[in-house]
Amino acid sequence: MTTRTWLITGATSGIGRALTERLLAAGDRVAATARKPERLGDLANQYGEQLWTAELDVTDVPQLRSVVDRAFAELGRIDVVVSNAGYGTFGAAEEFTDAQVAAQIATNLVAPIQLTRAVLPHLRAQGNGRVVQLSSAGGQVTFPGGNLYHATKWGVEGFFEALVGEVAPFGIGVTLVEPGISRTGFGTSLDIAPAMAAYAGTPIGQARPAMEAPEGVTANGPGDPEKIAGAIIASVAVEPAPRRIALGSDAYEWIHAGLTARLQELESAKELAHSTDLD
Template structure:
């Protein structure tokens, strides 16, 4: 396996940190960005100039573009872009403030879109590359109270489903990663909306009790962050790029149930769907 250069957002914790550590240990180069890059100082001391760091709030589009430009200028070529930065929110739709809504969308949806737009000219110019986007099992399946988080993850999946088709002719592969609940800091960083009494005895209120328990939602999750990081890194050696990686038994079960349910609903509406065509309408198919 040849040495690669990687660009990773949100590299100071969770999956981003686990991937950065592994890549450096095996001899790759990493351009690692984080809100607090000083949290990577221990790795810098150990691995020297194979670790390049930059402070980055991914919601600051101008700075994001500048950091991307500098990373490519300093490294010449970057083989893999890992869009990992993000966080979760929890609450009933009417419990959120406008600011919380805008912040979640800015971080989980708009930032990956802008990162992709910033790196694509470089990947095209160098003749290809790989983009790995951290999504979630919540990009396919839902739970009550996850509405904002799901909106961003379903949105990013739709964005990349289309971009995959756009950039394939340039040798650029894209993989969406859909982990389930893993034992990372994610649960403790959830932005939980102030509760409305009206939801106390609803599924939202019941889930809130679980989320706000001292152990947090991720403490007993089935997902092993190290194994998930290993699976993500290994996917880059697969050609063509897998469109999705569903990681974790809980992720598989929830996504399988969601997709099966949607297929059943679609089949149940087939006759109605066809009945709304013009009688002389030719058969057409969406690109896939």
């Protein structure tokens, strides 16, 4: 059985925590980063040097680069980089404050790009490696109120799909992970925009009670974080790296319906598309 070294951002909760626990139990090494790495104290006590931790705010680019360089220097090599840190926002486009817009884009889109830029020189020097980016079913489909979150995930999808061809010559694989709603703390950590009266009777206003519920909108999701973590781990052994893995029955159904509708729309516009070519 191959032992690997993993770098995981956002390792203290949700899928990141599930991955960290499973990997350590299987004997792999984990470089776990988080804003509050002390929350991994129980695992550090149990696994000792098998777990490397560092404080990291992924939106702090100089700190991110420093942590990445230190992890590779101290651990010798890192086989798999999992870009997992992120959160969601909810609200109508005009309800968000400028600070909410900037923070969501910085965390969910700019940070994964900068993390990738930081790890690629090291992975190229090794001659191989795998980058796993947590996206979402919301990177393929959209729902009212998720506009800002969707913007970041659709952006992530474009960046990492293009990256596949760029880094393949260096033996580096790239996989986008698209979970549906899973029973993590994601739903309780939503950044919800202040409500505007104009949206009270709209789909966004009607969805607010569920989004603001103390137990979180993801409390009754079908996805099992442990099974999702297992599927991500298994994907790393697949060659070539799968470009995307949709995880969850809801993710599959939403993405299938969304892609089917988009293809039908494109096919209906075939004549129009061809009509705009030069004569």
